[in-house]
Amino acid sequence: MFKRLSLPDAPAQKTVIVYFDGRQVTAKDGDTIAAALLSAGVEVCRTTPVSGSPRGPYCMMGVCFECLVEVDNIPNVQGCQVLVKEGMQIRSQNGARRLG
Amino acid sequence: MTTHDLVILGSGPAGMAAAATAVAHGITAVVVDEQPAPGGQIYRSIESTPLKERRILGDDYWHGKELVDGLDDPRIDYRPGTTLWQLTRQLEVGLLQGEKASMVRARHVILAHGAMERPFPIPGWTLPGVMTAGSGQILLKSVGLVPSAPVVLAGCGPLLLLLAVQYLRAGIPIAALLDTTPAGQYRDALPLLPSALRNVRTLLKGVGLLAELRRAGVRHVRNVTALEAEGENRLKRVRWQCGNDPEWHCLTTPLLLLHQGVVPNTQVTRALDCAHDWDERQLAWQPRTDAWLATDVEGVAVAGDAGGIVGARASAMQGRLAGLGAAIALGRVSEDETREEVKRLRRDLAREAAIRPFLDVLYRPAAHWRLPEDDTLVCRCEEVTAGEIRRMAEQGCRGPNQTKSFTRCGMGPCQGRMCGLTVSELLADANGQSVAETGYYRLRPPFKPITLGQLATAAEDASE
Ligand SMILES: Cc1cc2nc3c(=O)[nH]c(=O)nc-3n(C[C@H](O)[C@@H](O)[C@H](O)COP(=O)(O)OP(=O)(O)OC[C@H]3O[C@@H](n4cnc5c(N)ncnc54)[C@H](O)[C@@H]3O)c2cc1C
Ligand code: FES
Numbered sequence: 349m350f351k352r353l354s355l356p357d358a359p360a361q362k363t364v365i366v367y368f369d370g371r372q373v374t375a376k377d378g379d380t381i382a383a384a385l386l387s388a389g390v391e392v393c394r395t396t397p398v399s400g401s402p403r404g405p406y407c408m409m410g411v412c413f414e415c416l417v418e419v420d421n422i423p424n425v426q427g428c429q430v431l432v433k434e435g436m437q438i439r440s441q442n443g444a445r446r447l448g
Numbered sequence: 449m450t451t452h453d454l455v456i457l458g459s460g461p462a463g464m465a466a467a468a469t470a471v472a473h474g475i476t477a478v479v480v481d482e483q484p485a486p487g488g489q490i491y492r493s494i495e496s497t498p499l500k501e502r503r504i505l506g507d508d509y510w511h512g513k514e515l516v517d518g519l520d521d522p523r524i525d526y527r528p529g530t531t532l533w534q535l536t537r538q539l540e541v542g543l544l545q546g547e548k549a550s551m552v553r554a555r556h557v558i559l560a561h562g563a564m565e566r567p568f569p570i571p572g573w574t575l576p577g578v579m580t581a582g583s584g585q586i587l588l589k590s591v592g593l594v595p596s597a598p599v600v601l602a603g604c605g606p607l608l609l610l611l612a613v614q615y616l617r618a619g620i621p622i623a624a625l626l627d628t629t630p631a632g633q634y635r636d637a638l639p640l641l642p643s644a645l646r647n648v649r650t651l652l653k654g655v656g657l658l659a660e661l662r663r664a665g666v667r668h669v670r671n672v673t674a675l676e677a678e679g680e681n682r683l684k685r686v687r688w689q690c691g692n693d694p695e696w697h698c699l700t701t702p703l704l705l706l707h708q709g710v711v712p713n714t715q716v717t718r719a720l721d722c723a724h725d726w727d728e729r730q731l732a733w734q735p736r737t738d739a740w741l742a743t744d745v746e747g748v749a750v751a752g753d754a755g756g757i758v759g760a761r762a763s764a765m766q767g768r769l770a771g772l773g774a775a776i777a778l779g780r781v782s783e784d785e786t787r788e789e790v791k792r793l794r795r796d797l798a799r800e801a802a803i804r805p806f807l808d809v810l811y812r813p814a815a816h817w818r819l820p821e822d823d824t825l826v827c828r829c830e831e832v833t834a835g836e837i838r839r840m841a842e843q844g845c846r847g848p849n850q851t852k853s854f855t856r857c858g859m860g861p862c863q864g865r866m867c868g869l870t871v872s873e874l875l876a877d878a879n880g881q882s883v884a885e886t887g888y889y890r891l892r893p894p895f896k897p898i899t900l901g902q903l904a905t906a907a908e909d910a911s912e
Contacts, residue, residue, distance in 0.1 A: 349577060349702040350587060351596035353618055358498035358592065376591065378484075378496060383591050391576040391682055398831040402681050404576035406828075408583035409489070410482060410896075411564045411713065413829065413861035422547075424861070424897040428586075429482055429531075 350386045352376075366436040373438075381427035381438055382408060382415045393417050393427060394441040416441050449909050452478045452525075454774050455541050455554040457532050457716065460488015461760045462752025462767035463560035464515040469771025471523045473780040478552070479524060480543060482531040482896075486516050489562055489582070490760040498592040504617045505589060506610075508653070508760070515764065532561075534893040534906075535720055539747050542893065542906055549902035551909035556747050556774045559717065560767060563710040563753035566732070566813065567870050568603060569820045571676040573706065574828050577683025581611045581707035588614060595703045598623035600686050602675055603707040605811045609657040611705070616664050623701055624667040626688050628708065630814045631671040637810035644806035646799050650759070651806075669697075673816075677704055708813040712754050715865060719891040720745055726884040729808045730757055731818070732869065733888060740773040741766060749773055757808075762800040769793050818873050826874065827867040829860020837871055841878035847887045848872055861897070864889045 362377040368390055375384035382405040385393060392402040394416050405415040408428045415427035418439040427438070454470050456463045459481040467477045487494045491512030502510055519526045527545065534542025539554045565582045572578060581601060587593035588611075598621040601612055612625055644651055661668060674689040674696075687698045711732035714724060722743040723736040734756040741749045751770040752763030772790060775781045820826065822835030832855045840851045848864075848871045851857050857871060858864035864871075868889055876886040898906075 349596060350593045353498070353588075353592040353594050353620075355498050355500070355592060357500045361498070379591055383587055383593055386587065387591075387593055396829070396831060401574065401831075402576055403574060403828075405579065406574075406583065407565065407580050408586040409564065411862065411865045413865075416861060422899065426897070431484055431529075 349389075349391065352387060364432050364434050366432050366434075366438055368438045369440055375432045377432075379432050380408075381417060381419065381425070381430050381432055381436070383428075384432050385427065385438070392440065395443055397443045400443060449540070449551055449553050449912055451553040451555065452476070453554075453778055454478065454556045454558065455480065455539075455552070456558045456560060457481075458488060458560035458562055458752070458754070459483070459486040459519065459526065459528070460560060460562050460752060461490060461512065461515060461764035462562070462754070462770075463488065463558070464519060465764040465767030466558045466560060466751055466771040466774070467524050467526075467767075468515070468518045468521070469768045470774055471521050473771075473775035475775060475778060475780060476523050476525060478554075479519065479526045480530040480532055481526075481528055484529050486519050486526065486528065487512055491516060492586060493590040497589050499589065499618070504614060506614070509589075531896045532716065533896045533898050535716060537720060537745055540910065544896065544898055544902060547902065549898060549906040551906050554747070556777050557749070558767075558770045558774060559748065559750045559754055560752045560763075560770075561713055561716055561754045562763075563757060564713045564865065565607075565707055566709045566711045567826075567866055568706040568708050568817065569824050569826050569834070569870055570706070570817075571821075571824050572678055572683070574825055575677050575679055575683045576681070577679065577702055578677045578704045578706065581608050581705045582710075584705045585611045585614065588618070594618060594620045597702050599703045599705060600624050600626065600699055600701045601705050601707070602626035602628065602672070602686070602688075604629040604813065605707055605709040606654055606657075606807065607710065608707040609654070609661065611707075612666065613657050613660050616660065616666070622666050623699055624669055625661065626672045626675060626686070627668060627670045628672045628675065628813070628817060629670070629811060631691070633810050633812060637806050640806040640809055644803045646802035650800075650803050673814075708817060709811055710753065710757055711869065712756055713865070714754075714888070715863065715891060715895050717743065717750060717754070718888065719893050719895060720748065722748070722750075724888065726882070727756060729805065731812065731873075732757070740776075741770045742773060747777065758797075758801055758804065762797055765793055765797045765800060769797070815877075818870065819877055820870070826870045827855075827857040827860065829862050829866070830856040830858075832857035832867070834870070834874055837874045838878050841875055845875065846879060846881070848875060848889050849887075851875065852889060858889050863891060863895070
């Protein structure tokens with residue numbers, strides 16, 4: 349549902365490889381986790397604890413918490429607020445734990 | 449625990465202007481922002497955006513450069529990627545930077561954490577493929593990510609039109625702009641036009657956006673009165689009705705971007721238990737502030753859209769005012785010495801804000817966009833429908849804290865950010881009482897997820 353604009357005058361961005369549920373995702377330096385997933389065609393990053401319905405990033409600004417993922421074994425990370433790092437292991441949160 | 453003279457939350461126009469003003473009065477300000485780079489919402493990624501062609505994002509965006517450059521001042525301790533997860537009435541500030549949680553103490557705090565988009569609960573708004581216009585703009589500005597197929601934009605307000613135009617300039621096709629501005633509101637807003645003319649720059653800009661859309665031949669569907677997102681497990685189609693016409697229209701699209709204005713993000717001021725008022729014109733809660741933007745909590749001021757929607761330029765002016773307030777409170781300057789500057793600032797603010805009543809009336813979301821039908825989800829996290837909230841009202845629930853304990857509505861990860869306004873308005877409507885009487889969720893920190901391990905390190909700071 350998203351693609352990268354091809355911009356002739358944009359500075360070349362370094363490629364960063366991350367993993368989503370074990371699958372390799374090619375991101376760009378400066379991408380948030382959520383942006384990287386969206387650009388790779390990943391639309392669902394969690395399912396809800398109540399009905400198990402699929403959810404993806406909604407606000408991209410840290411208020412909806414729909415982008416929660418597990419990053420390098422830390423749960424409940426807001427994917428839209430954290431930048432990708434080489435080798436990051438990102439996992440979808442299914443029936444995500446409650447925050448408290 | 450380290451003590452700082454001034455902690456500013458947010459590096460948007462309000463926070464950056466507050467910091468620059470404080471520094472000019474010899475105050476070292478700590479500026480925290482969870483974003484990786486400065487600029488806030490309007491100037492997001494101004495230093496790193498891949499969209500170097502200035503025309504696409506427009507002059508108002510690039511206007512932020514001066515403020516952002518100001519953050520380089522060595523006397524400003526700017527901390528990007530840092531989330532505020534706690535703030536107490538004793539001005540203890542809990543920060544989270546990457547994996548590291550810490551506590552510091554402040555003598556004065558300026559909250560400039562901005563606005564968020566008003567919830568837009570329509571059938572299907574939780575489907576992947578339905579996002580907000582703000583999210584589309586964030587992806588555009590920060591990494592140049594754009595819809596890969598013709599996109600449907602729906603709702604109302606300046607930001608929606610701005611995004612449409614920014615997409616057009618970037619060569620992105622728009623399948624349709626479904627405008628939910630009620631037809632009668634152009635007439636209602638007209639009497640407010642003369643005073644709005646005091647801020648003619650903003651007014652002309654809005655007119656210019658509409659003209660640009662028209663020239664480009666964008667399908668602009670007006671007076672949309674019903675809207676649904678459909679699909680199984682992801683968005684497939686958008687359906688809508690116009691006026692009183694019973695006919696449904698339909699478009700197939702992988703992406704629907706919704707927007708119906710912005711409202712102050714009151715998460716922090718609520719958790720701090722500041723007094724709040726319901727603003728009937730902006731249909732939103734605002735922390736109560738005085739002429740210096742001080743809240744009723746000693747040492748805490750609110751500047752910018754976090755305190756009531758004023759727009760980016762006025763947010764910066766409020767930031768300056770709050771910065772001067774901090775300098776006075778910290779004894780760096782007397783109120784007398786600032787008199788002339790404050791007079792000028794207040795005059796500029798009044799002129800800038802003159803357009804707000806006009807915009808608020810023109811783009812006021814109609815009741816049915818705020819009070820959805822029974823089947824529509826209002827709480828995205830715990831999946832509670834409008835009907836369940838209405839049933840709770842029938843059973844005697846007067847306020848959102850009661851519906852919260854019965855239905856978990858507002859108890860999920862977003863802590864009510866996505867449902868709070870809707871639930872207060874639904875309960876007010878069902879109980880025949882005002883929104884002010886109905887009230888809002890009682891909130892407690894942490895505002896953001898924090899692990900027990902992180903909490904433990906912060907506790908060590910606090911005990912030192
Ligand atoms: C998504 C979105 C896009 C917008 N785009 C435009 C636009 O293009 N043009 C325009 O004129 N207006 C835009 N606006 C309106 C916006 O409110 C501006 O008027 C302006 O950015 C407000 O400035 P501010 O300084 O009050 O807050 P903001 O610019 O919103 O800055 C607040 C900052 O505080 C940070 N913050 C918030 N909570 C925390 C926390 N707990 N911990 C750490 N940091 C935190 C945020 O990351 C943000 O950077 C937009 C609003 C939204 C919600
Ligand atoms: S997408 Fe909304 S919090 Fe990340």
